[in-house]
Amino acid sequence: MHATMQSATLLITRESVMTSALMQNYGSPELEFDHGKGSYLFTRSGETYLDFAMGIAVNSLGHCHPVLIDALTTQANKLWHTSNLYRIEGSEKLAKQLVKHTFADRVFFCNSGTEAIECGFKMIRRHFYNKGQGQRNRIIALSNSFHGRTLAAIAAAANPVHCEGFLHGDAGFDQAEFGNIQSLEGQIGENTAAVILEPVQGEGGIRVVEQSYLKAVKDLCTRHDLLLMFDEVQCGVARTGSLYAYQQFGISPDILATAKGLGGGFPIGACLATEELASALSAGTHGSTFGGNPLAMAVGNAVIEQVSDENFLKNVRTSGDYLKAQLQTLVSNHSALLKSVSGTGLMLGLACKIEASELIARLQNEKLLVVKAGGNSIRLLPALNVSRAELDSALEIISKVLSHW
Numbered sequence: 224m225h226a227t228m229q230s231a232t233l234l235i236t237r238e239s240v241m242t243s244a245l246m247q248n249y250g251s252p253e254l255e256f257d258h259g260k261g262s263y264l265f266t267r268s269g270e271t272y273l274d275f276a277m278g279i280a281v282n283s284l285g286h287c288h289p290v291l292i293d294a295l296t297t298q299a300n301k302l303w304h305t306s307n308l309y310r311i312e313g314s315e316k317l318a319k320q321l322v323k324h325t326f327a328d329r330v331f332f333c334n335s336g337t338e339a340i341e342c343g344f345k346m347i348r349r350h351f352y353n354k355g356q357g358q359r360n361r362i363i364a365l366s367n368s369f370h371g372r373t374l375a376a377i378a379a380a381a382n383p384v385h386c387e388g389f390l391h392g393d394a395g396f397d398q399a400e401f402g403n404i405q406s407l408e409g410q411i412g413e414n415t416a417a418v419i420l421e422p423v424q425g426e427g428g429i430r431v432v433e434q435s436y437l438k439a440v441k442d443l444c445t446r447h448d449l450l451l452m453f454d455e456v457q458c459g460v461a462r463t464g465s466l467y468a469y470q471q472f473g474i475s476p477d478i479l480a481t482a483k484g485l486g487g488g489f490p491i492g493a494c495l496a497t498e499e500l501a502s503a504l505s506a507g508t509h510g511s512t513f514g515g516n517p518l519a520m521a522v523g524n525a526v527i528e529q530v531s532d533e534n535f536l537k538n539v540r541t542s543g544d545y546l547k548a549q550l551q552t553l554v555s556n557h558s559a560l561l562k563s564v565s566g567t568g569l570m571l572g573l574a575c576k577i578e579a580s581e582l583i584a585r586l587q588n589e590k591l592l593v594v595k596a597g598g599n600s601i602r603l604l605p606a607l608n609v610s611r612a613e614l615d616s617a618l619e620i621i622s623k624v625l626s627h628w
């Protein structure tokens with residue numbers, strides 16, 4: 224490098240390090256919060272924001288829910304970490320709860336969504352390897368999906384923006400078009416082991432799979448002896464009005480990845496599986512230092528107790544139906560600006576004709592937080608216990624911003 228160019232680069236690097244020593248993969252957001260309560264976030268200077276982003280579908284019970292604070296602080300005063308060299312009561316308990324409420328027979332705990340996905344991928348490969356069919360190692364994913372940021376997860380979703388410069392050669396994944404069963408069938412070959420999909424796509428734009436499509440996928444899997452894995456990292460844990468979204472379709476997977484809302488803000492992930500699949504991960508084949516740690520388990524158990532309650536789930540559905548209907552009215556009233564509403568429960572998307580990022584910025588100016596998603600859309604992901612008054616406040620802000628466009 225030319226000497227002056229080199230010193231200029233060094234100067235820029237030093238200057239940016241002076242303001243932030245963080246890697247710049249998240250850019251440099253300026254908005255910062257000091258504390259939160261329920262559906263609201265507060266800045267140090269006293270500004271109040273209505274939070275319909277909820278840490279991207281993470282704070283399922285809102286900010287600083289008293290039951291979660293109690294669970295976390297009680298555990299924090301007792302025991303933080305021992306590792307999986309020793310039995311952890313909280314992980315036994317949460318695994319039993321997840322098994323009780325789902326298709327699964329066994330659970331592996333980790334710390335994030337992408338780790339839960341990775342566990343599922345490893346289980347799929349090991350399952351066929353153990354059967355003497357190690358050549359069956361390819362997994363089919365759908366277009367516009369998102370499964371996390373590990374090398375395997377980006378290879379599965381194959382989003383070019385996420386993959387560029389990271390993947391070399393064939394990583395063992397194929398892609399089919401979302402919702403197109405012929406496209407999926409066309410990808411099945413003698414090395415195919417499994418299909419992974421999000422019952423409700425999140426990052427790619429809020430899209431619910433059709434019941435008939437999901438049934439056809441399950442039938443294809445049965446016919447070709449393929450495993451079916453659901454990624455419910457975003458749409459799981461009551462977000463769509465059932466504990467897991469797949470339960471509304473009546474179609475069970477062999478493996479399911481869950482995270483985000485399960486910890487209500489505390490990092491936790493879990494991979495759920497049938498006994499047959501779980502047996503592929505015999506002692507020593509997989510692990511996580513922090514997975515299933517007492518703090519995460521204390522919070523996870525408290526979250527599951529709240530969100531698996533039938534009245535709680537009914538409220539999510541009622542709030543979701545109300546919000547969706549009101550958003551539909553907004554679309555009709557502002558058809559030059561908005562295209563459509565999608566989603567289910569409290570996982571709703573607004574496809575825009577205007578620039579979605581600009582809408583998000585203007586909503587933020589009016590103290591409402593929402594999240595961008597693919598397909599030039601915004602996502603509304605309020606706390607699952609959001610009140611009718613808070614829904615109305617958000618709708619009022621959106622309506623005001625659109626009216627002044």
Ligand SMILES: Cc1ncc(COP(=O)(O)O)c(C=O)c1O
Nearest residue numbers: 335336337369370371425456457
């Ligand atoms: C559907 C889906 N899968 C996987 C992930 C990755 O989860 P994490 O960021 O916790 O690793 C996400 C995160 O947004 C997600 O939405």
